[in-house]
Amino acid sequence: SQQGEEDPQALSIQEGENATMNCSYKTSINNLQWYRQNSGRGLVHLILIRSNEREKHSGRLRVTLDTSKKSSSLLITASRAADTASYFCATDDAGGFKTIFGAGTRLFVKA
Amino acid sequence: ETGVTQSPTHLIKTRGQQVTLRCSSQSGHNTVSWYQQALGQGPQFIFQYYREEENGRGNFPPRFSGLQFPNYSSELNVNALELDDSALYLCASASGDRPYEQYFGPGTRLTVT
Numbered sequence: 001s002q003q004g005e006e007d008p009q010a011l012s013i014q015e016g017e018n019a020t021m022n023c024s025y026k027t028s029i030n031n032l033q034w035y036r037q038n039s040g041r042g043l044v045h046l047i048l049i050r051s052n053e054r055e056k057h058s059g060r061l062r063v064t065l066d067t068s069k070k071s072s073s074l075l076i077t078a079s080r081a082a083d084t085a086s087y088f089c090a091t092d093d094a095g096g097f098k099t100i101f102g103a104g105t106r107l108f109v110k111a
Numbered sequence: 112e113t114g115v116t117q118s119p120t121h122l123i124k125t126r127g128q129q130v131t132l133r134c135s136s137q138s139g140h141n142t143v144s145w146y147q148q149a150l151g152q153g154p155q156f157i158f159q160y161y162r163e164e165e166n167g168r169g170n171f172p173p174r175f176s177g178l179q180f181p182n183y184s185s186e187l188n189v190n191a192l193e194l195d196d197s198a199l200y201l202c203a204s205a206s207g208d209r210p211y212e213q214y215f216g217p218g219t220r221l222t223v224t
Contacts (some may be wrong), residue, residue, distance in 0.1 A: 040199055041152070042113065042215035088153050091118055092211060098167050099144065099213065101153035 002032040005102050006089060019076040021105040023089030024069075030092050032065055037086045039102070046087075048073075063068050081111040114136060115204050123222045124192050132219045134202035140214070141162045141207050142166070143185040145177060148218070149197040160185060161207065164219035189221075197223045 007022045025032070031050045035043040049056045049065045049072070056063045062075040076083055086104040114137035124130050136143050142161045146154035155202035156169035158166055160179035174190040184202070199220050 002112070005169060024215075033211060040150075040218070040220075042217040043213075044113075044201075045212060045214070047213060062126075085151070091152075098156045098159070098169060101146075103151075103153045104223065 002025055006087070006105040009103070010106040010108070011091075012110065013079055015079060015081055015109055015111050018090075019079050019107055019109070021074045021081070021087050021107070023072045023074070023102055025089070025091050025102075026070065027091075030068075032072050033061075033090045033099070034063060034072075035088045035090060037088065039085075043088065056071060076107075079107075079109045081106075081109050082110045083107060112216065113214040113216065115214050117200075117219050119203055120217070120218060121220045121222075123224060126192055126194060126223055129188065129190045130192060130221060132184035132221070133190075134185045134187070134198050134216055136183045136185065136202075136204035137214050139206060140204035141183050142154070142205045142210055143179055143183065144203045144205075144213065145160050145185070145187045146156075146201040146203065147196075148201060150198070154201055157187070190208075192223045194223050197221060 033048045034046045037043045045057050060077045065072045086106050088101050088104045090099045090101045116135045118133045125161050132206045139196045144159040145157040150155040158168040159166045176188045178186045199218045203215045205213045
């Protein structure tokens with residue numbers, strides 16, 4: 001079973017708009033990560049946020065974490081066609097060696 | 112490009128056969144994890160190796176086995192292939208001091224017929 005659940009499953013927006021994806025998880029975590037995957041290829045690590053952090057920025061990406069609600073959001077500002085991909089949140093398990101991925105949000109950015 | 116390579120890119124096998132997938136870690140990384148990703152799903156953790164020892168395992172049967180070599184390259188072996196084993200298999204390497212910052216290879220697409 002997967003720990004994280006992303007919402008929405010799919011999102012279609014116009015270039016220049018912002019895209020927001022949400023992730024919920026079930027158990028306590030040490031950190032949460034977001035990854036991007038293009039067309040069924042390898043995943044690219046985007047950003048890691050630790051359990052004691054509430055917000056983190058990286059370029060056009062903004063990640064928030066609410067450990068009380070066991071949820072996180074990824075905001076991509078001023079989206080581009082090249083942002084079209086699947087986005088996954090991932091959390092560590094209690095033992096810390098296992099990364100558990102959600103089912104992903106498929107983002108389509110139309111030019 | 113992450114510096115993690117996998118071979119082969121694609122593979123077609125028959126049910127009941129055995130398969131070996133290979134992964135070359137990024138330089139300086141001593142931890143490797145393997146994942147199975149079914150179509151439309153997120154990656155599922157198979158196991159992790161750290162300095163040639165299995166460090167943890169997900170909910171996969173014993174017919175999924177692995178090896179990590181002294182140069183930190185790795186193999187995933189799957190025996191008695193089943194149709195449901197058809198998936199994208201991803202390996203990811205990381206350094207021991209930053210184990211959550213994983214660098215993924217492009218994957219091997221396995222089709223079992």
